[in-house]
Amino acid sequence: MSFFKTTIATFVGTLLAAMLLVTLFFMILISSSSQPEPFIEDSSILKIELTGDIPYRLPHNPFQELIQTGSTLSVQTVQESLGKAIHDDRIDALWLQVNRVSGSWASLAELRESISTFRQESGKPVYALTDDIGMNMGGYFLASAADTLVVPNQTYLELNGFSIQMSFYQELFDKIGIEPEITRVGRYKSAVEPFLRQEASPEQREQLDAILDHIHTLFLSEVAESREISRDQLDSWLGTLPPDPVASALESGLIDRIGYPGDLEMMIRQQLNLEEDRELPVVSMRRYQRVPSESAGLSSGEPEGTVAVIHATGMIMPQTIETPFDSQPVITAKSIAASLETALENEDVHSIVIAINSGGGAVSTSELLYESIRRAAEKKPVIAWFGDVAASGGYYMGMGANEVMATPSTITGSIGIYSMMFNSEELYNDHLGIRFETLKTHEHADWMRMTRAQTDTERAAMQQYMQHGYDTFLDRVATNRNRSTEEIHTVAQGRVWTGEDALDQGLVDRLGSLEDAIARAAERGGLEVWDTLELPRPKPLFEALFASAETSVRGWIRDSIPFAREFSEQAEPLSILEQPRQLWAILPVDIHVE
Numbered sequence: 001m002s003f004f005k006t007t008i009a010t011f012v013g014t015l016l017a018a019m020l021l022v023t024l025f026f027m028i029l030i031s032s033s034s035q036p037e038p039f040i041e042d043s044s045i046l047k048i049e050l051t052g053d054i055p056y057r058l059p060h061n062p063f064q065e066l067i068q069t070g071s072t073l074s075v076q077t078v079q080e081s082l083g084k085a086i087h088d089d090r091i092d093a094l095w096l097q098v099n100r101v102s103g104s105w106a107s108l109a110e111l112r113e114s115i116s117t118f119r120q121e122s123g124k125p126v127y128a129l130t131d132d133i134g135m136n137m138g139g140y141f142l143a144s145a146a147d148t149l150v151v152p153n154q155t156y157l158e159l160n161g162f163s164i165q166m167s168f169y170q171e172l173f174d175k176i177g178i179e180p181e182i183t184r185v186g187r188y189k190s191a192v193e194p195f196l197r198q199e200a201s202p203e204q205r206e207q208l209d210a211i212l213d214h215i216h217t218l219f220l221s222e223v224a225e226s227r228e229i230s231r232d233q234l235d236s237w238l239g240t241l242p243p244d245p246v247a248s249a250l251e252s253g254l255i256d257r258i259g260y261p262g263d264l265e266m267m268i269r270q271q272l273n274l275e276e277d278r279e280l281p282v283v284s285m286r287r288y289q290r291v292p293s294e295s296a297g298l299s300s301g302e303p304e305g306t307v308a309v310i311h312a313t314g315m316i317m318p319q320t321i322e323t324p325f326d327s328q329p330v331i332t333a334k335s336i337a338a339s340l341e342t343a344l345e346n347e348d349v350h351s352i353v354i355a356i357n358s359g360g361g362a363v364s365t366s367e368l369l370y371e372s373i374r375r376a377a378e379k380k381p382v383i384a385w386f387g388d389v390a391a392s393g394g395y396y397m398g399m400g401a402n403e404v405m406a407t408p409s410t411i412t413g414s415i416g417i418y419s420m421m422f423n424s425e426e427l428y429n430d431h432l433g434i435r436f437e438t439l440k441t442h443e444h445a446d447w448m449r450m451t452r453a454q455t456d457t458e459r460a461a462m463q464q465y466m467q468h469g470y471d472t473f474l475d476r477v478a479t480n481r482n483r484s485t486e487e488i489h490t491v492a493q494g495r496v497w498t499g500e501d502a503l504d505q506g507l508v509d510r511l512g513s514l515e516d517a518i519a520r521a522a523e524r525g526g527l528e529v530w531d532t533l534e535l536p537r538p539k540p541l542f543e544a545l546f547a548s549a550e551t552s553v554r555g556w557i558r559d560s561i562p563f564a565r566e567f568s569e570q571a572e573p574l575s576i577l578e579q580p581r582q583l584w585a586i587l588p589v590d591i592h593v594e
Contacts, residue, residue, distance in 0.1 A: 038290050040090045041281040043272060047095040048078060048285045050142055051133075054103040054111065056357065056387050056514075057311065059329065072286050075107045079114045079515075081285050084296035086122040092272050094118060094126045095264075095282065098143040099133035100158075104388035105215050105593055106409035106499070108138050110513050112222060115145040125271060129264050130155055137162065137219065140254075144223045148267070150259045157245040159254070161238050162215055162593050164208050168194045177426030181454050183462045185470035186416025189494025191586050195420070207496050211411065214498045215593050218409065229253045303531040305350040307521045308343035309514075310535045312336055312354055315586075316361025316369065316393040331358055333368035336397075339535040340376045349533060350525030351381040353517050354401060360392025363417050363469050363583040369393075370476055373400030381524035385517035386410045386508070391496055392417075392585035395507075396473060399480040402524070404508045405517045406499030413507055415477055416494030417469045417585045419462055424450045469583050481506055 050073070058074045085091040096115070101108070119126050128146035134156035135143060143149055151157070173180065173195065180195040190204040200208070224231040233252065242248035249255045257263070265280050274280070293299075314329035336354075343349045354373060360366065376382055377400060384390075384398035386406035391414035398404055406412055428434040428451060436451045447458045454462070474485040474492060481488065483506065491497075491505045502508045512520070522530045 037292065037295065038283070038287045040088070040283055040288070040291060040295075042090050043092045043274060044090050044281040044283050045093045045095050045268060045272075046081065046085050046091050046285065046288055047097060047282050048081065049073070049097045050078075050101055050111075050139065051097075051099050052101065054101055054107060056104075056107045056110075057313070072289060075111050075114075076514075077289060078111060078285070081288050082114050082118045084291060084293055084298060085124075085288070086118055087298050088291075088296040091124065091283075093124050093268060094146075095268070096126065096128040096143060096146055097131070098128055098135060098139045099130050100136045101138040101142065103138065104409070104411075105138075105218065106388045106407045106411070108141055109218060109222075109409050110407060112142055112145050113513075115142065116226075119145070119147065127264060127268060129259075129261060134158065141219055141223065144226050144254075148257070149255045150257045150264050150267075151246050151249065151255045152260050153246055153258050155246060157249055159238055159245070159249070160241065162212055162219075164212060164593055166194070166200055166204075168198050170194075170196060170198050177424065177428075177431050179423040179426070179453065181421040181423055181459075182418065183420075183459065183466050184416070184418035184494070185466050186418075186492060186494030188496070189414070189416035189418050191584070192418055192420055203495075210501065211496070211498060212593065214409065214500065227253055301529045303527075303529050305522075305525065305527045305530055306346070306348045306533050307518050307525065307527070307530050308339075308346070308349045308352045308533045308535055309518060310336065310339045310343065310352060310354050311357075312369075312394075312397070313357045316358055316365050316397070318362055318365050331361070331365075331369070331397075333365050333372065335536055336369055337372045340372055342535055342537075343533070344376055344379055346533070349380065350527055350530075351383070351521040352376060353514070353521045354382060354384045354398065355387060355514055355517070356384060356390040356394050356398055357387040358391075358394035358397075359389050359411075360394050360396070360414065360586040361584065363393065363396075363473075363585050366393035366396040366585055367472070369397035370400045373397060376400075377402045381521060383517050383521045383524070385512075385514055386412050386499065387514070396476060396585055399476045401480075403510075403520065404480070405510050405512050405520065406502060406508045407513065408498065408500040408511050410499035410502070411496055412499055412502050413491070413497040413505075414494055414585075415473055415488065415492035417466060417473060417583050419466060419583050421448065421454070422450050423453045425452050466583065473585065477507075 052073070054073055054075060056075045058072070058077065082094075085094065094115075115126065118124070125148070126146040128143035128149045130139070130143065130151050132152065132155060135151075136158040137160075140157065140159055180192070182192045182196060184192055188203045188207055190201060190207075193201060193204060220231045220234055224234050227234070229252070234254075237248070237252050237254065240248075246255070246258055250258055257267075259267075268274070268280065269276060312331045314331050317330045317332060319332045319334050340352070343352050373382060373384070381403075382401040384401035384404045386394070386398065386404070387410065389411040390398060390406065391412050395412055395414065428436065438446050438449075438451070440446055444455075444458060446452070447454060471485070474488050477492070478485045478488045491507065497505060497507065499508060499511055503511055510520075518530075518532060522528075
């Protein structure tokens with residue numbers, strides 16, 4: 001009897017929960033669909049809050065779109081808002097509310113360029129204000145593009161240069177009894193170094209120093225020009241730790257005024273001749289995003305055709321079984337092939353852009369991606385555009401395109417491969433007390449298991465396998481770049497380059513933003529006026545809803561526990577232990593410059 005009561009109660013509870021969820025969904029849907037176009041007053045100030053992580057592109061999340069929650073901040077959304085505001089006569093100024101920001105320097109550089117373009121093309125003033133959190137190097141880099149930069153007294157300015165931190169696990173593996181079995185081709189292919197060394201190799205330092213130097217130079221040149229100070233003066237200031245950073249920054253010309261939100265509002269009123277008794281007409285970016293382009297004064301004419309933009313973001317992986325707990329974007333051969341097929345079958349699509357943001361992944365999948373893109377490029381023009389990072393497998397897949405573009409700060413190249421297995425015999429036998437007995441029909445039947453070391457014959461076979469993979473990679477690049485494999489080998493060997501250096505080395509064809517790549521694709525497709533088709537298509541609502549909920553909970557847990565975020569970032573390379581045994585073409589290190 002108890003069993004039936006429990007079963008019925010469970011059934012009724014589940015049914016009620018489902019009904020509640022469906023009711024909530026339709027209430028949200030009805031509410032959101034009835035929202036009118038927002039009214040924008042004359043002499044309005046567009047306010048954009050630049051804080052936290054600023055990705056290039058936000059993943060599609062229909063649930064957050066319905067209930068108008070969650071961040072709408074990305075390089076693309078800011079660019080869209082600024083593009084409208086340039087021509088919108090109702091917008092008289094731009095207010096940047098800036099504190100600490102993070103993100104790739106390729107994205108930050110493109111975002112800063114968009115702010116500068118707004119200033120130059122619109123002639124409208126740009127104000128920047130920070131808060132009690134203060135600004136780091138990335139935040140100041142963006143804020144310094146403003147005409148007027150205001151900082152409150154006692155706010156901390158973390159303007160002290162750039163750094164890259166690496167983590168190493170050799171001592172950990174020695175303690176727990178794990179021996180890495182590493183094979184690689186390319187002396188710069190340092191993705192395996194954290195497992196073999198206690199410090200970076202000279203080759204690793206060389207390529208990372210070059211990236212640091214690029215970002216350092218970018219910062220000095222952009223900020224010195226906008227603040228009208230010398231690069232040497234700015235560089236010298238970054239090396240000091242003044243007791244009062246705000247006063248020192250004002251004295252050195254890095255900021256324009258020490259003040260507070262009320263001071264900035266008064267300044268805006270005076271410069272725009274607004275009445276003192278009138279509430280300052282500030283419109284948020286979230287609200288302004290709902291303003292149609294036509295209402296802002298943008299009219300591009302009737303499109304002659306379409307440029308398909310295929311977004312390839314994340315680690316390159318073989319096709320895996322998707323679960324409700326998948327939250328990180330991955331690139332699979334199946335997903336990209338489906339998007340390419342959609343673009344090729346659509347008669348309105350004249351050309352294709354593959355927007356790649358990936359540090360690489362499985363060599364086998366990278367080869368399939370390359371082949372799919374190469375075949376598509378035989379039918380319609382294909383431009384490969386490299387975003388924040390397009391290295392190793394990400395660079396490999398781009399070699400199938402007709403033309404390759406990157407931003408000046410894109411991390412790219414890393415032409416090289418490696419394999420990594422782990423001999424855990426000591427861990428199991430000596431530390432855990434677990435013994436294994438293996439029955440096999442052939443000598444090497446168990447060579448991919450973690451319970452024994454490889455033999456010399458197996459190591460030699462893996463090295464030959466690796467060399468073949470590297471030679472194939474070189475061949476793909478040489479074919480695309482119209483150079484010999486010997487020439488490519490001199491700039492390959494696993495080395496990473498900035499987009500600017502990659503152009504000098506002949507690894508990309510030109511530099512530019514995603515919009516530049518789309519314009520180039522339209523030109524190659526014979527289009528003067530075009531629209532875009534974003535692929536892959538968004539996930540269904542409920543699939544995206546539950547994936548979003550799981551991601552949010554995991555992010556909340558990580559951010560709530562002290563040191564959890566830092567530990568998860570440091571331990572990220574260990575996730576390779578979970579992956580299938582195969583050859584990898586992955587970026588040497590997760591390059592995060594602060």
